Amino acid sequence: MRRTAALLALAAASPLAAQSQLPPAEYANKQLADPAKEAEAAELMATLRCIVCQGQAISDSDAEMAGDMRALVRERIAAGESADQIRAWLIARYGDYVSYDPPMSTATAPLWIAPLALLLIGGAIAARSFRRRRR
CATH class of the missing domain: 1.10.8.640 (Cytochrome C biogenesis protein)
Known part of the structure; x- marks a missing residue:
């Protein structure tokens, strides 16, 4: 019981120790x-x-x-x-x-391309859905 209380007290004090003085x-x-x-x-x-x-x-x-x-x-x-x-x-x-x-680079290219790709995929799915409804 004392060990558990000590561990809880230590865990509660950890964030305070992380603050700079x-x-x-x-x-x-x-x-x-x-x-x-x-x-x-x-x-x-x-x-x-x-x-x-x-x-x-x-x-x-x-x-x-x-x-x-x-x-x-x-x-x-x-x-x-x-x-x-x-x-x-x-x-x-x-x-x-x-x-x-x-900035655009090889590491950030997916961040720039993904929204455009998702928009194109969504447009293609919507167009296909509308074509099916007309038939």
Whole structure:
């Protein structure tokens, strides 16, 4: 019984141990002073996927990793890098998955081709069904 209670207590405490005790990066939740640069950063952050959350943009995520990515985007925008340069660097570092609009490559080709193929197959099935009904 004590062993079970100890294991349950350890399992319950595990998520707490995963949280970092470090303060967030400076620009994780702080906007840039220049409104034009902040707008450019916000536009880019809305198109980048949080590596941890796997479904949220870094602009919407509360994950520590998303905060680090927001800070990185803002720092690089403030330093004069373009959104395309920052996106290319993040894709080189984290892979195509980090972008909601992955570039066409052999790895992402099925993502681009599958919807078209399914649409064509659905159209062919519908046309065949309509022909059968007319007979």
